[in-house]
Amino acid sequence: MEIKKVGVAGCGMMGSGITQICARSGYSVVVLEANEELLKKGLSNIEGSLARAVERGKMSGEEKAATMGRIQGTVKVADFADCDLVIEAVPEDVELKRRVFADLDRVCPPHAILGSNTSSIPIMKMASATKRMDKVLGMHFFNPAHIMKLLEIIKTIATSDETMATVTEFGKSLGKTVVPVKDMPGFIVTRLLVVQLLEAVRALQDGLASARDIDEAQKLGLNIPMGPFEEIDLVGLDVLLNVADAMYQETKDPKWAAPPLLRQMVDAGYLGYKVKRGFYNY
Template identity: 55%
Template sequence: MKKVGVVGFTGVMGAGIVQLCAQSGYEVVGYSRDPERTRKALAVIEKHLGRLVDKEKITAEDKAAALSRISATDEMNGLAACDLVIESAVEDMNLKKSVFTELDGVCRPDAILATNTSSLSIIDLAMATRRPNQVLGLHFFNPAPLMPLLEVVKTIATSDETLEAGKAFGESLGKTIIVARDAPGYIVNTLLIPYLLNAIRMLDRGQAGHEDIDTAIKAGLNYPMGPLQVADYIGLDSLLFIANIMYEESKEPQYAAPPLLKKMVTAGWLGRKSGKGFYEYR
């Protein structure tokens, strides 16, 4: 595997995946139909690599080499020569299905197609192609170049060969690999989402204040961040979306979104990205 394509590389996760792959020695092609967003994404990647140089994590030569491996295309057939294409578009099932159908038509028959979705059904995406055995999940965590974990997700149709190729790819990026089946939330979100929602329920019923809830977890369990701080970091709209997907598929009460979370999203209090969530940010 030498050449990797990334669909949706102008988003935060997509840009991070492009940077990570380029730093790991892969040729990377980012796909976007928006020239201005493409320009900004490439500038962000260059900026992040520059910070690594400033911190002496990499050399200026390493930065130049990584940037030389990155190219961009505004046509899907620009990904035709890729050995692996990772979809990192917004969490919209219909959009993702259309991307996979289009990729199936332009990519080589032996190419592997992967998705970075954190919550949607991967088998549904796989069945939008004629190669469901060559489709799997590669769930990176934000920021992709720094977070050590990669969830490799196997559907009921994913072949053992595709799974092994996905694991080997993740290892080549320096990631810690865990394998999960194609179920809502995989491993991390299945544990994380109820934890965050329970903290919001606790706040909503007045059992404790937001700072005390977070302090209890940080000082009592030695976690680096409290659950409400994590929720603000993820984005309350993203948290609500993931919770709704998981509840819709499982019908388990632990995934039901608390009324407070819904109200905050309605009010536009989305956490760090909006400047206000459970905390205020400048």
């Protein structure tokens, strides 16, 4: 099956990046938000990101205009009626995602594939809200979605090989390295990253060293661009806590039990960069 028109549900940090990379790769994209205000904000984020790409000489002004021209914003789910693929990128809340998938199943054409950008919720939870489980899979992009080269695609026990093949081709057409994985908690990258991040929080909680020093040790030792606390502040402490809780819920394995310090910081509202306070002050 050939994908021509793509829908993206949600135009937040991930949704706007996904919309942008799809439109840049030549697809017509319909992007949905809950209300006009959020939609306007999401679209202006995309516009701003493209403007920076033009400034840096990564694309021409014409390409930017053409890319924006391929994006249609909407607040009505019915506008997905002629999409071949819809990628869901709403907040990590199982009930919300199940409602979105039930809606998508109702309005999308029978051939359409539905993908979820979740980083931690089992795909089967969303697939089972539809009557097309063979056409539902995980499409896990990495932040920022228009830059990071990896796309994890997640196959449930019901996803068809044809769906996997179509989305693999689609992912390659976006310039991504596509890796298929099974529908197990946290898939792979999230799982390994969360282990690293939770362990860093435990080391801080145990008083081994300061957040800054732990970051420095990881950066110098591993030669990675960002330390675990910088990463957590960027991702959001609440997001990490949700993922850890979901993994713990699913496996009951103590390694996913969130350290009390993380939960306290979330309770205190120190959610990271987005509120200017997390493990660092901004």
